[in-house]
Amino acid sequence: xxxxxxxxxxxxxxxxxxxxxxxxxxxxxxxxxxxxxxxxxxxxxxxxxxxxxxxxxxxxxxxxxxxxxxxxxxxxxxxxxxxxxxxxxxxxxxxxxxxxxxxxxxxxxxxxxxxxxxxxxxxxxxxxxxxxxxxxxxxxxxxxxxxxxxxxxxxxxxxxxxxxxxxxxxxxxxxxxxxxxxxxxxxxxxxxxxxxxxxxxxxxxxxxxxxxxxxxxxxxxxxxxxxxxxxxxxxxxxxxxxxxxxxxxxxxxxxxxxxxxxxxxxxxxxxxxxxxxxxxxxxxxxxxxxxxxxxxxxxxxxxxxxxxxxxxxxxxxxxxxxxx
Numbered sequence: 286x287x288x289x290x291x292x293x294x295x296x297x298x299x300x301x302x303x304x305x306x307x308x309x310x311x312x313x314x315x316x317x318x319x320x321x322x323x324x325x326x327x328x329x330x331x332x333x334x335x336x337x338x339x340x341x342x343x344x345x346x347x348x349x350x351x352x353x354x355x356x357x358x359x360x361x362x363x364x365x366x367x368x369x370x371x372x373x374x375x376x377x378x379x380x381x382x383x384x385x386x387x388x389x390x391x392x393x394x395x396x397x398x399x400x401x402x403x404x405x406x407x408x409x410x411x412x413x414x415x416x417x418x419x420x421x422x423x424x425x426x427x428x429x430x431x432x433x434x435x436x437x438x439x440x441x442x443x444x445x446x447x448x449x450x451x452x453x454x455x456x457x458x459x460x461x462x463x464x465x466x467x468x469x470x471x472x473x474x475x476x477x478x479x480x481x482x483x484x485x486x487x488x489x490x491x492x493x494x495x496x497x498x499x500x501x502x503x504x505x506x507x508x509x510x511x512x513x514x515x516x517x518x519x520x521x522x523x524x525x526x527x528x529x530x531x532x533x534x535x536x537x538x539x540x541x542x543x544x545x546x547x548x549x550x551x552x553x554x555x556x557x558x559x560x561x562x563x564x565x566x567x568x569x570x571x572x573x574x575x576x577x578x579x580x581x582x583x584x585x586x587x588x589x590x591x592x593x594x595x596x597x598x599x600x601x602x603x604x605x606x607x608x609x
Contacts, residue, residue: 305384306348314352315487318359327356331369338376347376347385354392358399366396387416391425394432403436410436424488427456431495438498443506450499457492493519493529497536504540512540528569531560535573542580551580571600 317326334349354370357363370393377385394409410432417426434450437443500515516537523529534557542550554576561569578593 323356324360344380363396423460531557567600567604
């Protein structure tokens with residue numbers, strides 16, 4: 286962290302003017318991902334980056350390696366995502382391309398998180414948060430805080446998780462408000478309206494996600510009142526968006542089950558299950574079936590529990606087949 290801060294100060298005072306990747310370029314990356322073309326374009330960008338590096342266009346090479354890193358990560362090629370991200374960061378540091386320095390560290394962190402290398406993921410998330418704070422890259426900063434919180438949550442450091450998830454929540458709230466989303470919404474408005482009004486629809490979805498994650502951490506700390514408030518808030522904005530609504534229902538159900546009201550937990554888990562089959566994403570179907578099975582098992586309804594555990598395993602097999 287000290288080294289990162291020193292490098293940043295050195296670049297700020299002694300480098301040429303900073304560059305910036307355009308909103309249109311970022312939008313194109315997300316369009317590639319939404320069309321299922323991430324793997325195809327990741328190879329294209331990597332080859333292009335190598336050629337640009339040979340030609341001495343290091344700034345553009347850094348930017349293109351970053352694009353390859355992001356698409357490799359989305360494709361599940363985490364090691365290649367790390368390699369491309371490291372290369373992007375190296376060239377960005379040489380050329381004073383501060384934004385790519387921050388964004389590449391963030392992508393590398395997310396790849397390390399995906400392979401459960403928490404130590405390295407934490408290092409790069411913290412590095413990304415330092416650079417993005419200095420550059421006022423609110424989205425990268427909020428996402429980095431959320432990543433740090435995720436790591437602490439998964440390693441049972443709940444107080445640390447709470448600290449960073451609260452920072453991420455505040456960051457996304459500001460980000461969406463500044464781009465015309467939450468600032469213009471009443472409490473009964475929904476996420477579909479928010480996305481239409483906001484210039485940054487991804488921030489609205491991320492805001493919903495971090496509200497749920499923060500609620501989960503409060504629930505783990507037995508602060509069910511704070512958890513319920515966050516779930517209610519997330520549910521208002523997730524209305525009409527099935528994949529986000531099911532995530533909220535799943536967490537509400539988990540919260541009730543953790544309090545010992547398994548019937549109430551089952552009620553919300555069943556709502557989540559209906560939506561999971563509607564969006565037809567195997568990982569969601571498996572997770573919710575597992576939650577339902579656990580409710581039935583705890584209530585002593587073992588035949589029902591076996592039925593839903595079997596469905597959870599089947600969904601995992603479907604996911605494995607898709608990845609292969």
